[in-house]
Amino acid sequence: MKPKVLHLLPSSLSARLSLWVILFVAILFLATFSLMFYYARQAVRAEAEGKAEDLLQKMEITVQNTIHEKEVVARQTHWNVQQNLHNPAKLEEYLQEILRNAPEIVGVAAAFEPDYYSGKPGEYMIYYYRKGAKLIRSEQFANESYMHQPWYEETKNRNAEYWSDPVENYKTNGEPIISFGLPLNDGNKTVGVFAIDISLYWLSNVIEGKRPSQNMYGGVATRKGTFIVHPDTAMLKPGSMFKLMEQFPGDKYSFIAYKMLGGETGSASLDFYGTRSFIAYKPLEGTPWVIDLVCPEEEVMGPYNQLISLMLLIVMLAIMAISAFCYFFIHRELRPLRSLEASAKQMTQGNYFAPVTTSGRQDEVGSLTNSFVAMRRSIRKHINEIDRTREKLNEQNKALNEAHEHVKEAERVKTAFLQNMTDQMNEPVLEISNVVNEVREHLDDMDHDRIVTLANKMDGYTQIITQLLTRMLEVATNQEKEEGSE
Numbered sequence: 001m002k003p004k005v006l007h008l009l010p011s012s013l014s015a016r017l018s019l020w021v022i023l024f025v026a027i028l029f030l031a032t033f034s035l036m037f038y039y040a041r042q043a044v045r046a047e048a049e050g051k052a053e054d055l056l057q058k059m060e061i062t063v064q065n066t067i068h069e070k071e072v073v074a075r076q077t078h079w080n081v082q083q084n085l086h087n088p089a090k091l092e093e094y095l096q097e098i099l100r101n102a103p104e105i106v107g108v109a110a111a112f113e114p115d116y117y118s119g120k121p122g123e124y125m126i127y128y129y130r131k132g133a134k135l136i137r138s139e140q141f142a143n144e145s146y147m148h149q150p151w152y153e154e155t156k157n158r159n160a161e162y163w164s165d166p167v168e169n170y171k172t173n174g175e176p177i178i179s180f181g182l183p184l185n186d187g188n189k190t191v192g193v194f195a196i197d198i199s200l201y202w203l204s205n206v207i208e209g210k211r212p213s214q215n216m217y218g219g220v221a222t223r224k225g226t227f228i229v230h231p232d233t234a235m236l237k238p239g240s241m242f243k244l245m246e247q248f249p250g251d252k253y254s255f256i257a258y259k260m261l262g263g264e265t266g267s268a269s270l271d272f273y274g275t276r277s278f279i280a281y282k283p284l285e286g287t288p289w290v291i292d293l294v295c296p297e298e299e300v301m302g303p304y305n306q307l308i309s310l311m312l313l314i315v316m317l318a319i320m321a322i323s324a325f326c327y328f329f330i331h332r333e334l335r336p337l338r339s340l341e342a343s344a345k346q347m348t349q350g351n352y353f354a355p356v357t358t359s360g361r362q363d364e365v366g367s368l369t370n371s372f373v374a375m376r377r378s379i380r381k382h383i384n385e386i387d388r389t390r391e392k393l394n395e396q397n398k399a400l401n402e403a404h405e406h407v408k409e410a411e412r413v414k415t416a417f418l419q420n421m422t423d424q425m426n427e428p429v430l431e432i433s434n435v436v437n438e439v440r441e442h443l444d445d446m447d448h449d450r451i452v453t454l455a456n457k458m459d460g461y462t463q464i465i466t467q468l469l470t471r472m473l474e475v476a477t478n479q480e481k482e483e484g485s486e
Helices: 004-008 013-083 088-101 150-158 200-209 240-247 251-261 297-333 335-348 364-442 448-485
Strands: 105-112 124-131 134-138 175-186 189-199 217-221 227-229 266-272 275-283 290-296
Touching (some): 013 189, 088 105, 200 217, 200 227, 251 266
Antiparallel strands (some): 105 189, 217 227, 217 290
């Protein structure tokens, strides 16, 4: 029993050949384009990673420029602050002027070593911050001594510029901040720190506004896992990177995160909130922070994906074109075979005289067509000979039947003749038998005349019988002569 799948194949030879050719071409296309797309994807992926790194470089430049602008403002005002160290009143006016002229700075401070001013024993800090349109002065920040706050302690100990990391309770008007500190020197001695405060909300908004694409986003984080730039302001708090890692418990996320915090440079492909994305990361030059950029694969792989769709469409159209070409070409090439098929069907129905033209083709189809035509001619010739022989046999049979009828008629006549002769001979024979019986019974009583009369009577009947037998012999002799002559 044939497999059921074979019944699904078309019965036409041209259609079957076209189907097999299309299947082969489709497999060849699939193998070729799969191999091509595999290597193309590798190349595009490498290009995409390079593009993501380029975008990261642009974002790094944006962050550096934004931070550098504030550093320049701080350095320019730092010189004036240091020139007026011995005039606290002048310092206060100058700090207020900084806030008025630089709205992106939310706070500014000048903090000194204890007892630096003789008239101000203990710790002394001039701190102004903006609250709406007002400038508020405070001698404390975060309700604790500034002496051990990182922006002051690290800047003084290093005696160099320093960006402090965000701290949980270090906020201005409820906004988390980072501080840029510069040491204040009186002669060769560090006597205090001048610092400006930058809102992380403002910084994130500025960076987000300059990102290269709406589908891309990036962040800047400290080595302790705190974001200072992030599109989600809820993440701008200490330990936010570790909380983010909890949302993605996979080992790969943690591995990439710790590589970032370790100051390494690299890229990877990760799934963020259901979107496959590239992530590129590196240390932010000139700062103790790290920067990363998350770029959806569709953003950089979009042209490749469009190329896949376009190539699939081209392949489908090519297969359709090849299918049509194969079908019509094979259909045309096999037209003589269909003519042979029709002629063969007519032959099975007994029609050997339907016209079949010879083919001028030199291939196998032409040879088969011409051979089939020659075979049909030979069969027709043989059939004609058989017909002629049959006609002759029919004529001979007709003659034989007529002869047989003549023989039958002759036999009938002969039988009738013999029957007639026999009937004619019955009376003489019977009379002879009666005479013989009479002679046998009355011989002693008969006289000579009676005996002579009976003898003459017997002799007459004998002659009649003899004549009848002679005629029968003549008829038999003539019939044998006729049969011998035939």
